[in-house]
Amino acid sequence: MADLTCQLGPLKMRNPFVLASGVLGTSNRLLERIACLDIGAVTTKSCSLNRRAGHANPTALDWGAGLINAIGLTNPGAKAEAENLAAILPRLHEEGALLFVSIFAKDVAEFGETARILAQVQPDLIEANLSCPNVADEFGMPFAAKEDTAAAATEAVKKAVGDLPVAIKLAPNVPNIGAIARAVRDAGADVICAVNSMPGMIIDARSASPVLKNKVGGISGPALKPIALKCVADVARAVDLPIIGTGGVCSGVDAAEMIMAGATAVGVGSAVYYRGVDVFQQLPAELAAFMDEEGYADLESMRGKAIL
Ligand SMILES: Cc1cc2nc3c(=O)[nH]c(=O)nc-3n(C[C@H](O)[C@H](O)[C@H](O)COP(=O)(O)O)c2cc1C
Incomplete structure (x- = not known):
């Protein structure tokens, strides 16, 4: 049976x-539920200094080849989030899952x-x-759009x-x-997460109107995979x-493709919509079965294979 253990930095x-x-x-209850499944x-959810209500409904839609969402970064604010996470962290570790805390x-x-504030919880990683x-209307161009802004945010974190x-x-x-990745590496990043959802828009022609209240949103799911692989x-x-x-x-085969593109670990979001929460129990077994069939003993032997 293939060895799925993963060294992420x-x-x-x-x-x-x-x-x-x-x-x-x-x-916390959802985090605990998922940690009890077979997940690394x-x-x-990304957390900001102050609480945010997020955007008005509708905020998400399955449009056929993927999802689109504009949740608007709803979160309770850093202090409340730190208290929540301090309470759940030991349980997650007990179940064998690491905690990555996302901020913006x-x-x-x-x-x-x-x-x-969130580092005080001592999670395993800050993302x-x-x-x-x-949230471009509110905040303007994302920090990840340019080398200098990406590097400045990385250094501060x-x-x-x-x-x-x-x-x-x-x-x-x-x-x-690649140039943005080099800039954040030089600013001290330990890990890169690639990628976020891709800006997009879905229009209902009969009403001549965008479907999301926010008009635009992030495309995720199957439509994003070839973009993410590149x-x-x-x-x-x-x-x-x-x-x-x-x-x-x-x-599991999608995950193998991601590792063959050079990934060390594999993020999974929209698959929960398509396959349910139990997908986190099934994905490791599917990946291991693929690796056994193809003769890969461990993740390192597969990593970057498609970009050599
Ligand atoms: C409903 C929804 C909410 C999301 N919220 C966040 C967020 O708060 N912070 C973030 O970094 N990415 C967020 N994402 C992006 C995902 O983390 C991921 O990068 C993206 O969906 C691509 O992966 P997937 O195709 O497996 O969903 C969100 C995605 C979805 C579908």
């Missing part, structure tokens, strides 16, 4: 599967402050979401969290994601950092 995980941010990582790590902010100083596509590893979550809609391959060629390859993974 300094972190050892029982398998490469990571619950992606924003999908179920919104309450769970990522929390409107400016560099706030990135530092939010990271400092800085520099790439939410759904690194400085605030002491020894905790930091992942930087990048956007797919940039002309040169982004992961570009990042893997550009930097020697572990990558959490995220976007459209719905099966």
